Amino acid sequence: MIEMVAWYSMQFQFNSSEPIYRQVAEQIEDAIAAGGFEEGQQIPSTTEISKEFHINPATVLKGMNIVVAKNLIEKRRGLGMFVTNGAHQRIVSEKKNLFFENFVVSLVKEARSLDISESELLELIKRGYDK
Known part of the structure; x- marks a missing residue:
């Protein structure tokens, strides 16, 4: 299991007009920007995030896919998600x-x-x- 230290300050606004999946994407980006996740480091899985914050796994995955599309994290088959170089x-x-x-x-x-x-x-x- 990946250490959840970078997620200590993560907060979701369930009553916000901003969709949760977008909040997931922003939180991942903010954690990378703040140095919570370093380049090459594995980030928590969809399952870990969904369990930790009681969010539907499909919603978490949708947010993660936004970050993947921006080439900020990458999927490594059978290994998980990792922060990309740069x-x-x-x-x-x-x-x-x-x-x-x-x-x-x-x-x-x-x-x-x-x-x-x-x-x-x-x-x-x-x-x-x-x-």
């Missing part, structure tokens, strides 16, 4: 791109609407880092 960096890059799209673009748009110059905005960001 998975951590791919996740971090994706998260940086999402940060840019979801926060930076709107921040710059709002700054422009308030007539905040680029240099003023950079100064405000520096102040934020100092806090």
Whole structure:
């Protein structure tokens, strides 16, 4: 049995509008990004995750297949699921791109609407880092 240490903080929102299988995929990705699972390391099986968190195994598998499709984990026949080489960096890059799209673009748009110059905005960001 795989050690469940990386899953200690995993939480599912069963009342959320986000489907559980997507939450499973996000939790696996977050565990890889945080270093809970290293490249080449085996992750818990569908059965282990479903038993631990009382989730239907088909739902867990659907979430895992999303992560497989992103080439972050791979199935090794008869052995289980393993984190692929480069998975951590791919996740971090994706998260940086999402940060840019979801926060930076709107921040710059709002700054422009308030007539905040680029240099003023950079100064405000520096102040934020100092806090």
